[in-house]
Each structure stands twice: as C-alpha cells, then as structure tokens.
Amino acid sequence: MSKKLIDYIRTEAIELLPLHVVLAQEALEPGTAIRSATSDTHKAEGYLCDSFYKPISRCVGE
Amino acid sequence: MDSAGDVFRLFANCMPVKGARRSTICDLQYHRFDFIPNGLYYILTELKGKTVSEIKAVFDASQHVIIDEYFTFLQEKEYGFFCAEPELFPDLDLTWMAPEQITNAIIDVNEQSRHPYESIFDQLDALGCKALQLRFFDPVSVGEIEKILDSTQRGGLRHIELLLPYSTEFSDDTLKGLCVGNPRISGVVVSSAPKSRRMEVQGTGVPIDFTSAPCTSPACCGETSPKYFVINIGLFTEAQEWNTCLNRKISVSVDGTIRNCPSMPDSFGNVGTISLSDALMAPQSKDLWNIKKDQIKVCRDCEFRYICTDCRAYREDPSDLRSKPLKCGYNPYSAEWKKSGEATAEAFEVGPPADVY
Amino acid sequence: MAPFLVISPVGPSMICILSKAHLELTTESVMDWLSFWRVPAIRMNVEDLTAASLSVFIDRSGVNLSWPAGKIRFDPTRIKVVWYRRWGSYLHTALNGQVLFGDAAQENWQDNTINSALHLQRELRTVSEFVFHLLSSARWLSDPNTGIVNKLRVLKLAAECELDIPATSVSNDRASLSAFIEKYGRVVTKAVGEALICEFKGTSFVTYTSLVEQDTVNDRQSSRVFPTLLQECLNKQYEVRVFYLDGLLYSMAIFSQSNEQTAVDFRRYQFQRPNRTVPYQLPGDISSKLTMLLQRLGLETASIDLVKTVDGRHVFLEVNPMGQFGMVSFPCNYHLERAVAAALVKRLYHE
Numbered sequence: 218m219s220k221k222l223i224d225y226i227r228t229e230a231i232e233l234l235p236l237h238v239v240l241a242q243e244a245l246e247p248g249t250a251i252r253s254a255t256s257d258t259h260k261a262e263g264y265l266c267d268s269f270y271k272p273i274s275r276c277v278g279e
Numbered sequence: 280m281d282s283a284g285d286v287f288r289l290f291a292n293c294m295p296v297k298g299a300r301r302s303t304i305c306d307l308q309y310h311r312f313d314f315i316p317n318g319l320y321y322i323l324t325e326l327k328g329k330t331v332s333e334i335k336a337v338f339d340a341s342q343h344v345i346i347d348e349y350f351t352f353l354q355e356k357e358y359g360f361f362c363a364e365p366e367l368f369p370d371l372d373l374t375w376m377a378p379e380q381i382t383n384a385i386i387d388v389n390e391q392s393r394h395p396y397e398s399i400f401d402q403l404d405a406l407g408c409k410a411l412q413l414r415f416f417d418p419v420s421v422g423e424i425e426k427i428l429d430s431t432q433r434g435g436l437r438h439i440e441l442l443l444p445y446s447t448e449f450s451d452d453t454l455k456g457l458c459v460g461n462p463r464i465s466g467v468v469v470s471s472a473p474k475s476r477r478m479e480v481q482g483t484g485v486p487i488d489f490t491s492a493p494c495t496s497p498a499c500c501g502e503t504s505p506k507y508f509v510i511n512i513g514l515f516t517e518a519q520e521w522n523t524c525l526n527r528k529i530s531v532s533v534d535g536t537i538r539n540c541p542s543m544p545d546s547f548g549n550v551g552t553i554s555l556s557d558a559l560m561a562p563q564s565k566d567l568w569n570i571k572k573d574q575i576k577v578c579r580d581c582e583f584r585y586i587c588t589d590c591r592a593y594r595e596d597p598s599d600l601r602s603k604p605l606k607c608g609y610n611p612y613s614a615e616w617k618k619s620g621e622a623t624a625e626a627f628e629v630g631p632p633a634d635v636y
Numbered sequence: 637m638a639p640f641l642v643i644s645p646v647g648p649s650m651i652c653i654l655s656k657a658h659l660e661l662t663t664e665s666v667m668d669w670l671s672f673w674r675v676p677a678i679r680m681n682v683e684d685l686t687a688a689s690l691s692v693f694i695d696r697s698g699v700n701l702s703w704p705a706g707k708i709r710f711d712p713t714r715i716k717v718v719w720y721r722r723w724g725s726y727l728h729t730a731l732n733g734q735v736l737f738g739d740a741a742q743e744n745w746q747d748n749t750i751n752s753a754l755h756l757q758r759e760l761r762t763v764s765e766f767v768f769h770l771l772s773s774a775r776w777l778s779d780p781n782t783g784i785v786n787k788l789r790v791l792k793l794a795a796e797c798e799l800d801i802p803a804t805s806v807s808n809d810r811a812s813l814s815a816f817i818e819k820y821g822r823v824v825t826k827a828v829g830e831a832l833i834c835e836f837k838g839t840s841f842v843t844y845t846s847l848v849e850q851d852t853v854n855d856r857q858s859s860r861v862f863p864t865l866l867q868e869c870l871n872k873q874y875e876v877r878v879f880y881l882d883g884l885l886y887s888m889a890i891f892s893q894s895n896e897q898t899a900v901d902f903r904r905y906q907f908q909r910p911n912r913t914v915p916y917q918l919p920g921d922i923s924s925k926l927t928m929l930l931q932r933l934g935l936e937t938a939s940i941d942l943v944k945t946v947d948g949r950h951v952f953l954e955v956n957p958m959g960q961f962g963m964v965s966f967p968c969n970y971h972l973e974r975a976v977a978a979a980l981v982k983r984l985y986h987e
C-alpha cells in the first residue's frame with residue numbers, strides 16, 4: 218500500500234486512531250472489519266432494496 | 280397569520296438556491312422544488328430572522344401585498360412556519376461524509392470484454408463500494424447476467440443497476456425473475472425497446488424501465504435534464520464540495536481500462552494487470568473529484584445546481600475543465616431550455632422517496 | 637468467491653457488536669465506518685445462538701469459548717470493547733418456526749406450551765448471559781447490566797432532575813383510574829414496560845399508546861383491574877426525539893401532519909406524507925437536566941422522547957437505551973453512525 222492511499226485514510230482517521238495504529242495499518246489488507254456471514258446475506262433479505270441516492274450514469278435522454 | 284413577534288422560519292431541509300434569473304426552494308425531505316423570485320430569495324436569506332413588519336419596512340409600500348403573498352405561498356406549500364423561538368430551529372448541517380473509498384462504480388461490457396468479474400467485485404468490496412452499474416452495450420442473455428451476478432451474493436454490493444439492450448428474450452416474467460433471484464438489483468433499464476414503458480417487480484417495487492432510446496456506447500452518457508434531478512440530502516450536500524458525478528467513482532471500460540468514468544479520456548491502468556486500489560494511487564486519479572458546481576461556468580449561476588448531477592466528460596468547451604456540461608440545454612441567464620420540455624414544478628417526475636428509513 | 641471475512645492481525649484489541657441479523661441497517665452503517673477506518677470489529681447476532689456454531693468448554697482448567705463468525709475463529713480475549721446494540725427475542729430464535737405441543741386437544745396444552753416456550757427462552761438467556769460474562773472485562777457501550785430502564789423509575793428520576801413530566805398513575809383500582817381521567821380529561825394508556833406484539837395471519841400487531849375514555853374504565857365489571865398505567869395526554873405543538881451519546885445531545889423536531897385541506901398533492905406517494913423532521917436545539921436548561929438524568933440513570937447512550945406543548949413546555953416522556961437513532965441521524969444529517977463508531981474507537985484506543 219503506497220503513501221497516497223494511506224494519506225487518504227489518514228485524513229479521516231487521524232484524529233481518532235493512535236499513530237501506532239495508523240502506522241500498523243500500512244501492513245493491512247483492505248476490508249479488515251470482520252462481519253458475521255449471516256449478517257452479510259441478510260443485507261439482501263428482510264428489507265427492500267432501495268436505489269442509490271443519485272444516478273450513477275445518465276445514459277438515456279428524455 | 281402570525282403574531283407580532285413571530286418570525287418566519289423555513290424548515291431546515293427546505294433550501295433556497297439562487298440562480299441568475301430566478302431561484303428555487305429545494306425540499307430535501309419531500310423531494311420537490313418550487314421556483315421563487317430572487318426577491319423572495321433575498322428576503323429568506325439576507326432578511327432571515329426578521330419579523331414580517333421589519334421585512335416590509337425594508338421595501339416600498341407598493342411591495343407589501345407581494346410580501347404577504349410570498350409568506351402565504353410558503354405556508355400553504357409547507358416550506359416553513361411562523362415561530363416564536365427561531366433559535367430552537369438551527370440550520371441543516373451540509374457536510375457530506377461517506378465511509379467508503381469508492382461509493383459507486385460503472386462496469387461497461389461488450390462482446391469483446393473479458394472482465395475478471397469475481398476479482399473486480401472483491402476489489403470493489405475492499406474499497407467499500409456498495410453501488411454498481413453494469414452497462415451492456417451488446418446483446419446479452421439473462422443466463423450470462425446471472426452468472427456474472429452470482430459472485431455478488433456474498434459480497435458488500437447493495438445496489439446493482441443494469442443497463443441492457445433489448446432482446447426478445449426479455450419478457451416481463453424473465454426480467455422480474457432475474458430481479459427476484461438477485462435482490463441486490465435496484466433497477467433495470469432496457470434500451471432500444473419497441474415501446475417506452477415502466478414496470479415494477481411485485482412486492483419489491485424494483486423498477487424496470489423500457490426505453491426506445493438506444494445506448495450502445497459510453498457516448499450516450501452525460502445527459503442533463505429535469506428527469507435526472509435528484510432532490511435529497513445526499514446529493515445536495517455532496518454538491519456543496521464535490522463533483523456530483525465523479526466523486527469517489529471508479530469505472531472499468533469495455534477493454535478493461537480503469538478510469539474515473541468510461542467517457543473520460545485518461546486511463547489509470549487495466550484491470551487485467553493492476554488492482555483498482557493501485558489505479559487510485561495514480562497522481563491524477565482523484566483530481567476531478569472535487570470540481571464542484573460552484574466552480575463550473577454557467578452552472579454556478581444556475582438555480583438547479585445542487586439537484587443536478589454534473590458531467591465533466593462531455594463539456595461545451597472541451598479545452599476547459601470547468602466548462603458547463605455539453606448536453607445541458609438550460610440557460611440560467613434567460614431561464615430557458617434549448618430542447619423541448621420546460622422544467623416546471625409540475626412537469627418533472629421525481630424518483631421514489633430515497634429517505635424512507 | 638472468498639467470503640467477505642478477513643482476520644485482522646492488528647494488535648490484540650477488537651470491538652464486538654451484539655446485534656440481530658435482520659433489519660439492522662444502523663449496525664451495518666456503524667460497521668461501515670469501522671471498516672473504513674480499518675478498525676477490527678466482529679459482529680454477533682442473537683440468531684447465532686441457534687444458527688452459528690457455538691461451543692463453550694468448562695472444565696477444571698478453565699473456560700474456552702469458540703464462536704466462529706462464519707468460517708473464522710477468533711479469540712474472545714481480544715475483545716476490548718462491546719457495543720450492545722440489540723439482542724433479545726430469544727423466543728423467536730428458540731422456536732425457530734417450530735410448534736411446541738401441536739395438539740391443542742392435549743390435556744393442559746396451553747400451560748405446557750407457555751411453560752416450554754418460557755423454558756427455552758430462559759435457556760438461551762442463560763447461555764447469552766454467560767457469554768456476556770466472558771466479555772465482561774471489555775468496555776461496554778450500552779451495558780444491559782447497568783443502567784436504569786424501568787419506566788416508572790425513569791419518570792421519578794426525571795422529576796427529581798427538575799424535568800417536566802406528564803402526570804402518571806399506575807393503579808389496579810377502577811375508581812382511582814376513573815378519578816384520574818376525571819381530573820386530567822384527555823388521558824392515554826400504554827404498557828408499563830415493553831409493548832406486546834402478537835401475530836395473526838402474518839401481520840404483526842403492537843399495543844401502542846391510546847386514548848382512554850371514561851366509559852372504557854367505568855364499564856369494567858370488577859372494581860379490581862390488572863395494574864394499568866394512565867398518563868395525561870399533552871397538547872402537543874411538536875415532538876422532539878433526541879439521541880444522547882457521551883455527553884452530547886442530538887435533537888430532532890417532528891411536526892405532525894397539518895390540515896388535510898392545505899396538504900400539497902404529492903402524486904408519487906401512495907401512503908400518507910411522512911411528518912416533517914428537522915434538526916432541533918433544546919434550550920440550555922433542558923439540555924443540562926437531560927444530561928444529568930442520563931448520568932443518574934447510568935447511561936452513556938440512549939434515545940429520548942419529549943413533547944413540546946402548545947403552552948411552551950418541554951415535557952420528558954421516556955428514555956430508551958437501545959432506541960433507533962437512524963431516524964434522527966438521516967433527516968438531520970447528523971452522521972450519528974459515524975459518531976457511534978468514533979465512540980467505540982475512543983473506548984478501544986484512548987481509555
């Protein structure tokens with residue numbers, strides 16, 4: 218992981234995480250949070266899939 | 280109408296936006312807007328916190344009837360209320376924040392594409408991306424789509440949009456079945472269809488739109504029309520500081536190249552050889568993310584600028600990165616649309632409520 | 637495709653979130669922030685008690701807990717912070733769709749069914765409590781063991797903190813209830829504790845706050861009734877919903893539907909237009925009294941309901957340590973999910 222991406226995360230987390238943690242994260246693979254598998258599949262069950270808050274592209278005119 | 284000491288307070292989620300010729304009030308909660316004269320915009324902003332009498336004192340007596348009409352309009356349309364303690368009702372915080380490095384992605388597919396879908400979806404998960412649009416420019420079967428979507432069943436994507444060219448295989452039942460089998464699909468658009476119409480999947484309400492317009496390459500993107508206006512907190516706040524289309528977006532073109540969007544000229548590598556996150560390390564990969572409407576020519580004087588998604592790829596002046604979107608037919612200096620279709624408050628259609636929690 | 641699960645090698649410290657699996661968007665949003673910040677977090681759902689693989693070994697050498705999240709095992713001693721977001725409905729998890737004592741003609745069917753259901757509930761509760769005990773050295777946010785949640789005690793304390801409260805009576809005496817209605821005119825009733833939920837033909841029915849007429853009470857045959865709560869019904873200008881976290885109050889005002897005649901035509905809405913929700917700022921004295929109340933209740937986070945009356949009073953109604961805050965966060969753009977994630981991180985690294 219290069220410096221640029223770390224800086225990007227750092228601007229968010231720098232006030233919250235101690236420096237030794239921020240530095241240690243340089244060795245990490247992304248997606249570190251562990252989520253229970255059952256909760257992942259349930260993202261698509263039990264609630265209606267709503268659309269994203271804005272158009273992702275605008276390909277079709279009026 | 281109001282007691283002497285009362286002050287008119289717009290609801291915090293009703294935002295006045297000033298344009299060159301006229302202004303809008305954007306109701307971020309109910310997803311609607313109305314045009315208001317710039318005079319009323321002045322009253323609501325510069326004279327905010329004053330009583331009606333104090334406001335009238337600023338204007339000539341001949342204007343007083345109009346001022347009363349303004350407040351009647353605002354009350355009847357429920358954009359605000361008279362209140363004795365305006366200090367209890369603060370403004371809406373307009374900070375936009377998102378816990379994802381990439382919030383949305385586009386993957387373009389044609390017959391020649393050989394995308395490593397599983398790997399791409401894994402990488403999007405790692406970047407936190409939850410919204411994906413798959414655009415198919417050549418005929419594709421439902422079976423092929425299902426195969427591609429198979430690996431999303433255990434991933435983090437929550438909104439998957441499909442753009443497909445019409446095929447006789449796409450019966451209503453087949454498409455509905457596709458959506459029911461893949462609950463992450465939040466919308467389908469079928470282009471080059473014989474007839475334009477909208478269908479909804481029973482139970483979930485997922486929209487399937489058939490449109491006669493063709494869409495065979497990224498060049499068809501960049502449309503700007505009232506049809507694409509979005510009036511909600513998410514877009515309005517993002518528009519304050521960020522580019523409403525390209526911010527935290529990444530795309531994979533039909534040939535596997537990684538770009539800000541498939542219509543942008545610069546490529547940051549190929550998905551076959553480098554990862555998305557490595558592509559994001561390219562120095563210029565995020566340069567366009569923070570070109571906001573207030574910096575774009577013409578747009579910065581337009582009353583729709585915070586409810587309209589921008590396009591940096593197709594610009595009126597291709598040599599100027601801050602030139603207005605090419606496909607926008609609106610002139611805020613004359614309040615006129617070049618193409619047909621006046622953007623009146625009644626004429627446009629808003630999307631389904633995005634904030635039902 | 638690999639499951640979306642990676643073990644973090646970062647230090648020994650992790651956050652554990654206790655939740656349920658379905659319809660917990662807030663939990664997922666908080667985890668999105670933790671994931672964005674690369675903070676290791678693991679989630680346990682109440683359904684895991686019967687759905688995931690759980691083993692607790694107790695012998696002379698000590699206790700060993702194995703609760704793999706999906707296909708990954710983790711070491712519970714690495715959990716330094718626990719967020720008790722939601723748990724409960726042991727009954728649902730226990731029954732898991734089964735029918736106990738299916739034959740209604742059997743002797744004592746009703747009692748046996750009830751007792752069996754209660755038994756299974758207690759079994760799961762006991763197991764849960766032991767697992768929570770194994771995590772007791774962690775720093776908990778919303779600890780179910782501390783914190784006063786009895787609604788009657790909360791009202792008493794609120795009054796002691798000089799907050800305005802609605803006049804409330806709990807009585808089993810018909811005459812006393814009648815006199816209360818006589819005195820206060822418009823009166824409501826609701827559960828003293830949690831509401832009752834019953835399901836008929838796939839639809840859930842919940843007991844909710846409802847107006848009580850004098851006739852309803854006087855028509856009772858007996859002068860002795862089940863202990864019933866009555867509360868004066870306030871003449872409300874708007875409602876106020878507050879989310880409290882670590883000394884900060886985030887408020888929202890809710891304006892009920894105004895006059896039908898003036899309602900604007902919203903063609904897209906098939907249902908009634910939702911109430912207007914806007915950010916709110918409580919007056920300073922109310923804020924301090926509320927903060928004091930929450931401290932005295934031993935709560936670091938909670939949802940609070942108040943009513944602003946027509947005559948200008950802010951009246952405290954109730955506190956819910958596990959209340960939904962998404963409905964305050966979203967309309968007011970408060971980013972409370974981020975605030976909660978930050979509070980968990982603060983407890984993990986800075987305390």
